[in-house]
Amino acid sequence: MQTEKLHSGKKRPVYLDMPTIIKHLPMPAIVSILHRATGVALFILLPFLLAMLSGSRSSGEDFAFYKAWADNWFVKLILWGVLWAFCHHLFAGVRFLLIDAEIGLNLETARKSARIVLIAGAVTAFVLGIALW
Template structure:
């Protein structure tokens, strides 16, 4: 019991730039960030829905708001957040069913989630705008 073990000195700070997350970890963090983003954008989306459905005059207000390049950029980001959250959610449901738990399968499914969500975002974004 009197044996003294040599301990490594603890780091004084956490060097976030030196941490290398694997791709499944990045997809997981993006899934959480996109969920928070969607939740926080709900009041803005409800406002846009109200402006678009009220009357022809309020639809004109909606069209003027959405015609702004910054709002289009925000909506484009929200579109990506929704599509990424949806695709990653399907991936996580499959992981809950014990499908794709092996390392190579997890990496492959992470790549598929990123590629599909970005591709769908570009396709839908180009069609809408």
């Protein structure tokens, strides 16, 4: 890693190797980053999802159009990703609410709850995705 000397004489990294940094992150940090990323993604996708819902409820022809559009395997895959984002964001949000209530603050419980969030989000999205496919 290259370093750059600052005016105070301290060295700071110029190039950060993100794959190496991510590989060494603890699981609670990964859950936190994913919680923020899924929140941003859901916020950005919300107008599109609401437009699809509104359009599908306007008439029978529009519903048939949206149903045919959603039957595409690629669209289903994207919607499955949105479903995972929602499930992960929901479970991680509950975890953070419990942490705000000072439940599960010690290191072992935090690691265990982070693992549960990752598994529960993936399993719930998988089961719901199979049921909706």
